[in-house]
Amino acid sequence: MIEGLVLEELKRIHRDIELDAGKDPDLVADDVRPLESLGGFDSLLIPNVIRELAKAVGRTLKKGERLRNPYVGPDKRTLTLRDVAKRFCDIYSKKRKP
Numbered sequence: 001m002i003e004g005l006v007l008e009e010l011k012r013i014h015r016d017i018e019l020d021a022g023k024d025p026d027l028v029a030d031d032v033r034p035l036e037s038l039g040g041f042d043s044l045l046i047p048n049v050i051r052e053l054a055k056a057v058g059r060t061l062k063k064g065e066r067l068r069n070p071y072v073g074p075d076k077r078t079l080t081l082r083d084v085a086k087r088f089c090d091i092y093s094k095k096r097k098p
Helices: 003-020 043-056 081-092
Strands: none
Touching: 003 043, 003 081, 043 081
């Protein structure tokens, strides 16, 4: 999985979310913390974003597969979009056991 491609798709998804919410999509940038700084985004949308992003980058998520939150780091701090993309790659590009 290419981190740069994941980041670009993630930003596209967040721009769409901001537009749909009537917020400013120009606020979506590599270093924005979506859970803190984007008015159209909240934690309830995380599963939808994960699934849309996975589909956009060619990662098939099996029905019922447990989704892990890439928006919060191991230290429980919210992450920037750049870090979310990196964490998404770390979580979802690994080979899964059948």
